[in-house]
Amino acid sequence: MFLINCPFCGERDQSEFSSGGEAHIVRPKQPTELSDDEWAEFLFMRKNIKGVQFERWNHSHGCRKWFNVVRDTSNDKIHSVYKMGEKPPVK
Amino acid sequence: MSDLRVHKTKYINETKRVSFKYDGKNYFGYEGDTLASALLANGVHLIGRSFKYHRPRGIMSCGSEEPNAICQIGDKKDLTEPNVRATELEIYEGLEAFSQNCWPNVKFDIGGINNLISPLIPAGFYYKTFMWPKSFWKKVYEPLIRMSAGLGKSPTEPDPDMYDHKYVHYDVLVIGGGLSGIISAKIAAKSNLKTLLVDDKKTIGGSTIYQSNDSFKIDDQHSSKWLEKEINEISKIDNLTVKTRTSIAAYHRYNYLLARENLTDHLSIKDKKDKIRQRLWKIRAKKSNRSDRRN
Amino acid sequence: MLNTHYPQITDNKLNDVEISLQEPISKINLRGKSKEFFAKVGKVLSLILPNEANTSSFSENFNAIWLSPDEWMVYFKNDDEKVIFNKLYSEISKVNYGSVTDISDQWICINLKGSKIYDILSAGCSFNFDQFLKTDGLSTQTIVNHIDVILHNKNTYNINLFVRRSFSEHLCLWLNDSAKFI
C-alpha cells in the first residue's frame, strides 16, 4: 500500500484511489476510418512496463477527481503528480 | 523446588506463584517467568526433539531466536497453538503446554530410531524409499510420514477469540527496545517527532537491563542501573509511545509496517475472558529505524 | 422501492464515546465554478464557500463542507428546507450557474463525541487524524470500515460523520462494536 499525494486533497492511502491505467493515450479523431487492428491498438494495447510509467488515477473515495501520476512500477516510487491537462514532466 | 533459580531479580515476582502444566505434569513458577525459565527452574531441560533425527534438544536462548524449545499450547480443538517458543511465552495460571515433534513422548521417542540408524540413511532417503510398492503409499507410508513430519498440530475448529486492528501514524518508528532503540527513540522524541518504540518482550531494555555486575558499565554505573534511568526518563516524554509485547511482522513500501500486539496471552484463563486477544497495528511511519542487532 | 427511512440507531455512550443520530438535517449538494455561482450562494446562505481543500465554513444557520474544487455540501437544521432549496435552485440551477441537488435523504448525519472517537475511527480508517483533530472546522472524505464517509470536525473531539443512508446502519453497528474494545 503506497501513498498518493492527491493534487487536490493531499497525501492519502492508496486504498482511497482507483487506478485508471496508462495516461496520455489519445483517442483517434476519426474512429470510423480506422482498421480493426488500429482500433484494437487504441482500445487494448498498453505498455505495462517495468519502470517509470505515466498513469491516471482517480481519488474515488475522496474528491473524485482524476489526475496523472508518474510512478516507477518496480518500486512504487511516485516521481510526480500533476493535474489533468497539465504538461507531463520530462523524464 | 530445585535451586536452579536465580533469586531476587527485579523481573520475577517471587511472591506470586503461578501453576502450569507441561506434558501433563504440574509445575509452578512465578509471575514474570517465561515458560522456558520456569521449566529450567523446575529442572526440566529436555524439551524437544530435532526435526529429522529426533535428537534430544534443550533450551538454548532467551528470545525469539530459540530454535529448540518449541511447544504446543493447550489441547482444545479450537484454541490449541503450535510452534510457540517457550522462551517467548509468559506463563499464566492454567497454562497447558506440550512438547512437540516427538511420539509417544519427549523422553522415549520412536523417531529417535532414525538417529541410531542415521549413518545408514543416505541423503534423500525419505523421498526415494517411500516410493514403492505403489499400493503401500496410501495405507502405510503416508500416515507414517504425516505422523512424524511437521511441527505441532493446528487447531481444527474456528478460533473463538476476538482480534482487533488499528491504523496509526508516526514520524519515527523504532523497532526493538534495547539500549540503542531506547536512546534513538529518546533522541527522536526530543526532536519533536511523534515516535513509537516497539519491543516484543514484556519490558523494554533488551539484554542490557540484566547486566548488573562490574563487567558491564556505562558512565561508571552498572549498565542496568544506567538504562533504568533512561527508561524512566523516556516514560515521561509525551510524544513517545512505548509498545511492549509487540512484534513487527511485515515491512511494506512507503514505511508501512504491520505489528502484532499481544494483549491477553499472558493473562490467566479467567482474565482473558471477553477481551481482545491480539491487535494488529497498521503503522505508517515517516522513518523506521531498526535497532535489532540480532539480524 | 427506495428506502427513505432513517436507520435504527440506538444512541450509545460507551467508553467515553457518544454516538447519536442527528436527523433530520437538510443537506444540499452544490456544484459550480463561476463567479455568479459563488455570489448567488453567498447571497442566499450568507456564507462564503470554502476555497481551500479539506476545510469548511459556516454562517449562523449553515455549514458548508469542501468536497472537491467545484463541489460543496451545505447542511443545516431548518424547517424551511424546501424554501431554501427552491431559492438556491431557482437562482443557480435554473440559470445554469451551477447545480443544486437535494441530498437530504441520501446522506445520514451521525455525531461522534468523546475523547476516544479517533481511536474508533482509526480501527477502520487509514486517514492520518493528527492535523484534523487539532483544527476545528476541518473536513475530509475518506473510508471508514470500507464505507465512504464525510467527516466534519465541529470542535475538539466532536465530529459530524456523514454516511450514505444504505450503509448507515451497518456503519453504526460497527462503530458501536468497536467502541466496546477501545
Ligand SMILES: [Zn+2]
Ligand atoms: Zn483528492
